Amino acid sequence: xxxxxxxxQITPDTLEYYAHTNHEILVGTPxxxxxxxxxxxxxxxxxxxxxxxxxxxxxxxxxxFPYYGPWSWMNAQAVRYVDTVIEVACARHGLDPxxxxxxxxxxxxxxxxxxIYTRYAxxxxxxxxxxxxxxxxxxxxxxxxxxxxxxxxxFEGTECSLEEEIMLHSxxxxxxxxPDIPYVILHGDKxxxxxxxxxxxxxxxxxxxxGRNIEYIEVxxxxxxxxxxxxEVKEKYISTIVDFATGKR
Numbered sequence: 001x002x003x004x005x006x007x008x009q010i011t012p013d014t015l016e017y018y019a020h021t022n023h024e025i026l027v028g029t030p031x032x033x034x035x036x037x038x039x040x041x042x043x044x045x046x047x048x049x050x051x052x053x054x055x056x057x058x059x060x061x062x063x064x065f066p067y068y069g070p071w072s073w074m075n076a077q078a079v080r081y082v083d084t085v086i087e088v089a090c091a092r093h094g095l096d097p098x099x100x101x102x103x104x105x106x107x108x109x110x111x112x113x114x115x116i117y118t119r120y121a122x123x124x125x126x127x128x129x130x131x132x133x134x135x136x137x138x139x140x141x142x143x144x145x146x147x148x149x150x151x152x153x154x155f156e157g158t159e160c161s162l163e164e165e166i167m168l169h170s171x172x173x174x175x176x177x178x179p180d181i182p183y184v185i186l187h188g189d190k191x192x193x194x195x196x197x198x199x200x201x202x203x204x205x206x207x208x209x210x211g212r213n214i215e216y217i218e219v220x221x222x223x224x225x226x227x228x229x230x231x232e233v234k235e236k237y238i239s240t241i242v243d244f245a246t247g248k249r
Contacts, residue, residue, distance in 0.1 A: 010084050012092035019085045020046035020065040022053040023093075030062035030093055030100075032245045033086065035125075037106030037113040039225070040150065043070040052105070052238050061245040064089055071150040073137070073169060074113035074120075076158070083122040097123060103244045107131035107225040108194060112140075115171035119178055127244040129184040131237065132194050132225045135203035137170035143195065172199070175206040182249070183207065183214040184240055186233070188222025 010018045034056055046065055053063045066085045072078035090097040102125040106114035111133025118128045134140045141151050155165035167173050187200040200216070207214045219233050227234040243249040 010088050012088055015085070015088050015092060017045075018067055018081075019089070020067075021089065022049050022057040022063040025049060025054065025057040026060070026062060027058055028060045030095065031060050032062070032101040032103065032126075032247075033089065033095075034061055034063045034103045034105060034241060034245050035082065035086075035114075035117070036063055036065045037068075037074075037104065037110035037117070038065065039106075039108035039110045041070045051234075052241060055238055055242055056245060059242055059246050061242070062089065062093065068113070071154055072113075073109065073151060073154040074116040075154045075165075075169070076120075078113070079117060079120045082117060086123070101126045101245070101247075103241060104128045105130070105241050107133070109134060112137065112169075112171065115178070116169050116174075118181070119171070119174055124179045125181065127182045127184070127249070129186075129237070129241050129244065131186045131227070132188065132191050132196075133171070133185065133200065133203075134194050135170070135199040136172040138166050138173065139198050140194070141166055143198075144193065172203045172206060175203065175210060175212075178207070178212070180212060182244070183212065184217065185214065186217040186219065186237055188219040188224070188226070190221055191224045193224040 056063045064085060066082050068078040068081050087097050090100060102123060104114040104118055104125045111130035114128050114130050115133060118125055141147060155162055158165055160168065185200050185204055187196045189196055204214055204216045219230060222230055227237060
């Protein structure tokens with residue numbers, strides 16, 4: 001039996017193997033893109049659309065949930081991967097990637113990834129919205145016992161030292177070089193996984209001292225990324241992303 005071998009490629013025909021999109025429920029030709037970045041440990045393929053993805057589809061916005069790896073921490077490979085996914089998605093929908101507005105969203109490691117991708121993306125996004133993001137990556141490296149292995153695997157073996165890579169992927173330490181775009185940071189004061197005072201409080205303060213456009217939504221009683229008990233906050237979060245993507249903000 002003769003076997004045929006194919007090298008995996010991200011193309012318009014194979015995009016669903018590399019990212020989930022809301023294209024099947026999208027109304028009309030997309031006017032913009034929202035990247036939804038997942039948290040630590042996410043390794044499954046999505047087969048449905050959440051509240052945010054449905055709202056975006058109703059408003060003619062393409063959502064993309066890239067499968068950039070469960071422990072990538074938006075390393076250089078993940079950045080290149082997301083850049084490619086955007087270009088392929090634009091090709092599939094007849095969009096110019098250099099002219100299509102992009103909004104970034106994510107929670108926890110996804111929030112970290114949103115901030116770091118904003119810094120290193122091939123095309124700077126229009127806005128970055130995050131939920132309970134990791135901001136001080138140097139502190140987070142030992143904040144929990146499950147983290148060191150993930151960070152080691154994401155960055156060990158690069159041209160830089162592990163210490164240098166951590167600092168190059170720490171939004172708090174990168175604040176002076178972060179793109180001058182609107183940022184929205186949401187964080188709950190009961191977060192036991194990503195300490196609000198160490199991460200978002202300090203990052204927002206640093207960005208404000210630099211004169212950046214950053215909105216801070218502090219949620220009393222909210223645990224890590226868990227918006228469901230706070231429907232008004234969840235609606236504000238989703239509406240903020242939709243408004244950026246549709247040009248209302």
